[in-house]
Amino acid sequence: MQIFSVQLDGGSIEDAFIYRTTLYCWTLDQRLRIYAVADIESALEGQAHEEGRAAAYSLFHSRGIGASAGQRQAAIAFAKHRGVHISLDATNLPYLEVTVGADTGSVLDMLIYYDRLYLATDGGFFAVDVDLSSGEKPRVAAHRSIRDTCYAVAGGLGAVAASCGVAGLRLLYDSYHIVEPKARKVADLSLRAEIGFGSVVNHMSRSEFEFFAASTQASPSGRGRVLTDVRRVRTQRSDTLPDYILSDEGGIQLTMWDQSRMLVFEDGLVRSVSVIATDNERRFNRGRTLVARTPTRIISVSRIGHHLAVETSEDVLVLAEGDERPRQVSTGPIVSLRSYQKSYRYRRLATATGKSGLWLVGISRRAGLDS
Amino acid sequence: MSGVQRSMTSSGLLFSAQPSKSAYLSRRDHWANAAGNRNKWDHSCPPPCEYEVFCAAEDAGWRDSRPQLWGIKPRLAILGLEERCLAKFPDPPNALDPWHGYPVSAMDRRRDLVHRPEPDLVDRWVAAGVIDEWDGARIKRGKV
Numbered sequence: 001m002q003i004f005s006v007q008l009d010g011g012s013i014e015d016a017f018i019y020r021t022t023l024y025c026w027t028l029d030q031r032l033r034i035y036a037v038a039d040i041e042s043a044l045e046g047q048a049h050e051e052g053r054a055a056a057y058s059l060f061h062s063r064g065i066g067a068s069a070g071q072r073q074a075a076i077a078f079a080k081h082r083g084v085h086i087s088l089d090a091t092n093l094p095y096l097e098v099t100v101g102a103d104t105g106s107v108l109d110m111l112i113y114y115d116r117l118y119l120a121t122d123g124g125f126f127a128v129d130v131d132l133s134s135g136e137k138p139r140v141a142a143h144r145s146i147r148d149t150c151y152a153v154a155g156g157l158g159a160v161a162a163s164c165g166v167a168g169l170r171l172l173y174d175s176y177h178i179v180e181p182k183a184r185k186v187a188d189l190s191l192r193a194e195i196g197f198g199s200v201v202n203h204m205s206r207s208e209f210e211f212f213a214a215s216t217q218a219s220p221s222g223r224g225r226v227l228t229d230v231r232r233v234r235t236q237r238s239d240t241l242p243d244y245i246l247s248d249e250g251g252i253q254l255t256m257w258d259q260s261r262m263l264v265f266e267d268g269l270v271r272s273v274s275v276i277a278t279d280n281e282r283r284f285n286r287g288r289t290l291v292a293r294t295p296t297r298i299i300s301v302s303r304i305g306h307h308l309a310v311e312t313s314e315d316v317l318v319l320a321e322g323d324e325r326p327r328q329v330s331t332g333p334i335v336s337l338r339s340y341q342k343s344y345r346y347r348r349l350a351t352a353t354g355k356s357g358l359w360l361v362g363i364s365r366r367a368g369l370d371s
Numbered sequence: 372m373s374g375v376q377r378s379m380t381s382s383g384l385l386f387s388a389q390p391s392k393s394a395y396l397s398r399r400d401h402w403a404n405a406a407g408n409r410n411k412w413d414h415s416c417p418p419p420c421e422y423e424v425f426c427a428a429e430d431a432g433w434r435d436s437r438p439q440l441w442g443i444k445p446r447l448a449i450l451g452l453e454e455r456c457l458a459k460f461p462d463p464p465n466a467l468d469p470w471h472g473y474p475v476s477a478m479d480r481r482r483d484l485v486h487r488p489e490p491d492l493v494d495r496w497v498a499a500g501v502i503d504e505w506d507g508a509r510i511k512r513g514k515v
Contacts, residue, residue, distance in 0.1 A: 014508055028504050106490050106511050122490045122511065151513070165484050191483050191513075205481045253478075297454055299478065299514050311514075313454055335508045355505040 058362030113155035156195025158226030394469035435489035477513035
């Protein structure tokens with residue numbers, strides 16, 4: 001495992017989301033700060049030279065996508081390093097800062113999907129269009145779709161899922177490559193949700209979840225398939241699945257729908273449970289231990305390539321499958337942790353925010369150029 | 372806490388009512404060395420500390436829209452086992468009943484929202500300087 005971490009001090013950045021060539025940051029004083037990824041790369045190179053180029057490769061160019069020749073060479077030069085940490089002086093890092101123009105309250109989650117920013121807030125659920133084409137004065141237009149407190153937002157299959165606690169799970173469906181503004185309620189209680197691999201998984205708590213089968217059709221834009229409807233399906237257990245896995249009496253800390261399997265964090269382990277999907281059912285089939293040693297108190301988890309980034313109350317730990325020892329990223333307590341599994345370019349990247357600053361963490365299984 | 376009468380009962384340590392303070396029962400089943408599955412106060416926060424947390428909550432009116440007071444220590448210091456940093460004091464069912472409370476976390480099983488203070492109260496804590504904006508943001512996101 002190789003880890004590159006870049007820390008940008010200060011700036012009061014509460015949350016961050018990277019999308020295409022831009023890093024969007026939400027600040028504690030409720031402003032949207034916008035950085036160009038290219039400027040961050042230039043700053044890394046200017047401050048840390050070859051180390052900075054290697055860091056930029058790791059963070060922003062999964063599988064070398066979009067990397068310069070200099071970045072590739074630097075990645076090779078640092079192939080034997082287990083990790084590098086850079087504290088980046090962001091004093092002169094250019095950015096734009098705008099107000100969203102809506103009374104959002106506290107932002108609890110954010111997502112950029114199909115070129116649109118979504119904010120889950122205690123003042124509701126907002127869709128925000130940010131037009132950067134006008135240069136130094138971006139045009140921002142915000143629309144509130146849901147008035148209830150929204151705790152989390154997720155995207156997939158052309159749809160957006162807003163988890164609104166006791167106000168339920170609301171889905172906004174794709175309509176001719178535009179996500180519809182009107183949300184449809186599909187569940188009565190939702191803390192967060194995941195969309196993908198034929199299902200919408202609704203988490204009613206950290207340890208409880210339900211499955212919805214996803215109905216899809218070809219996108220009118222010709223880009224893949226889009227979600228058109230969902231229906232709740234029952235869950236069953238195969239006889240081959242040991243009773244102690246996904247047991248209601250067990251010490252399940254957290255569950256996560258991950259690449260068509262359910263990851264279960266319980267009893268100090270991470271278990272991976274395969275799921276067989278049929279029209280009316282999701283059957284938990286076989287389980288295996290994915291990671292043999294986890295922290296006792298896990299706040300959140302994100303998948304980063306072949307690894308899992310686990311948020312604890314003190315830092316972020318990176319876990320690998322098997323017996324490899326966890327690696328620590330000394331972020332201190334964080335507010336947000338996010339990865340970008342659906343991005344080709346940022347697949348190895350995690351962003352984390354907290355009092356210690358904005359963290360960009362690149363994780364790869366093998367040092368050097370990843371294939 | 373001078374002048375506060377304390378008496379041991381079968382349920383726990385009772386702090387008597389004062390002119391401006393309610394009676395409070397530190398229940399045994401929430402003590403650090405208690406058996407059972409109830410949330411427990413940390414060893415560093417024995418009953419007198421627990422009572423102070425309650426008094427601070429009552430004096431400041433740390434409430435949200437639900438029928439309870441919320442307890443917190445400055446800078447989000449740990450007050451309960453398993454790193455819990457918040458406490459809940461449900462309104463007594465009868466006016467003459469003593470209060471009691473226990474540590475909570477938004478990560479308690481199936482208590483994700485029930486054990487999460489509402490944002491307005493968190494903002495009051497930040498404004499009062501009890502916690503900083505970062506800890507406030509973490510509480511609002513259910514990370515505490």
